[in-house]
Amino acid sequence: MDLTVAAPPNGTRKPPLREQSWARIRELFALAPDATHLNTGTVGAMPREVLDTADRVTREWTGGLLDVYPPTLYPEHRATIAKAYGIDQDELVISHNATEGMARVIHGLDLRAGDEVLTTSHECYSVLSNFNLLRNRHGVVIRTITPPTGFDVRAEEVVALFEQSITPRTKVLAFAGITLFTGMMLPIRALCELAHRHGLTTVIDGALLAGMLDCDFRATGADFISCSGSKFQCGPLGTGLLYVRNKVHPEHNPLPLPEFWPIISTWYPMQGAPPPRTTTSVESCNIGDYLQSAGSASIARGAALARACELWDEIGRDRIERRVFELAEHARGRLAERFGTAAMYSPGSDPGLRSPLIAFHPFTDPRDAWNVKKVAEFVARLESEHRIWTRWTEFDVPGSPHQHYAARICTHIFNDHTEIDRAVDVMGRLAAAMS
Ligand SMILES: Cc1ncc(COP(=O)(O)O)c(C=O)c1O
Helix, strand or coil: CCCCCCCCCCCCCCCCHHHCCHHHHHCCECCCCCCEECCCCCCCCCEHHHHHHHHHHHHHHCCCCCCCCHHHHCHHHHHHHHHHCCCCHHHEEEECCHHHHHHHHHCCECCCCCCEEEEECCCCHHHHHHHHHHHHHHCCEEEEECCCCCCCCCHHHHHHHHHHHCCCCEEEEEEECECCCCCCECCHHHHHHHHHHCCCEEEEECCCCCCCCCCCHHHHCCCEEEEECCCCCCCCCCCEEEEECCCCCCCCCCCCCCCECCCCCCCCCCCCCCCCCCCCCCCCCCHHHHHHCCCCCCHHHHHHHHHHHHHHHHHCHHHHHHHHHHHHHHHHHHHHHHHCHHHECCCCCCHHHCCCEEEECCCCCHHHHHCHHHHHHHHHHHHHHHCEECEEEEECCCCCCCCEEEEEEECCCCCCHHHHHHHHHHHHHHHHHHC
16 A cells, blocks of 8 residues: 555545654554653564565565565666665665675675774674674774763764774774664764774674665765664564675765675675775675575565655655654653753763664662663563563673663654653652662
8 A cells, every 4th residue: 555645535645755744653663552762772563564564575475486586686676775875776785684785894804813803892782792702703902992882972982992002903894883782873974984994894784774864875984784684674574684795985985985795695706806906986796786696585575665665755855854853852751850960971061972772781779780580671661561572681891790671662754742751750660679
């Protein structure tokens, strides 16, 4: 069902999604009616139309005799999605998730023993474990810095921390665009410029970026960005978007393209080498095809992710970004009123570091920040007693002998002010009862 063109019984056309209210847009989503979903950082809610697309396309291809390989390169879907992110089809891969995209980048980089990767201890497990594999297998040195936490963190501190840790052996700067633990949005462009000044390859874990930010991937200046399709982009589970810089636009990133081995590829030549990577704004090969072509794949998956992306374009990605952040600022304000800014692990003072993921300490005794059982129980009771879906996170805090545990909420376009207010009230009462 295409809601933009469906004609209601009186014959007047419904307004396009761009003009529809947020209450109406919320109705697009297959949400449990009695639950409050504040955990898009783990998985978003799918629009019904996306579910229908996955189902319809699966049925269309089941039992057919058509060649399944060409459509699994998703050329049209990749072109549509790429456009929404300011890039071209040859630079985009529909992956299985952010983890797979990151792993293919990490193991596709031309890193040797003694080369250094600079990253943070606040990366997703999937990123740190892949880097650790690289350390164990090839002797690559992984340097991790622990980002500062708290309401008053500033972007300059974060950039300075990275800069101090670069050595003559550093080859790669890898960081999450938004960390899943404290929800800090890293200063992406500033860090990429730092990398450019030092000749480094930039690898961004963008799991949480896609579908939230109205983002021009090329303008970030990054070499690689790996995103989830199932979080803020609200596509099916098992979908992701991988950006691989495949041409040189000096205004965005003046460095030559890094050496890159597209692992898991049926497109990579079986003999000889692919063409040398371009030094200009015209690609010398379709690196996206090299990575996309990896055996048979789910045709439905690509179609459903593409439909989710089209819906986002119809609603307006600029409008979505504004709404997500407006709800986040509402939630941040309410949480700060209830728990105090000292309870916040997520940045709040510096607007450039804010994101719609907000991590906080709910209890009155600060030592409970080390009490994983209590924080986990808080999150579990929100879900079991109040049907409020959040999560808890664990992360290093500079100077702390133990990891800290925090409760985390996320806002997305299917949320509204009323449910956020209610959720914060419930959290306040539950935390007081447990304190
Ligand atoms: C920052 C970050 N990176 C990576 C991942 C893994 O994402 P995926 O499940 O798409 O592999 C997550 C999941 O929560 C995440 O938040």
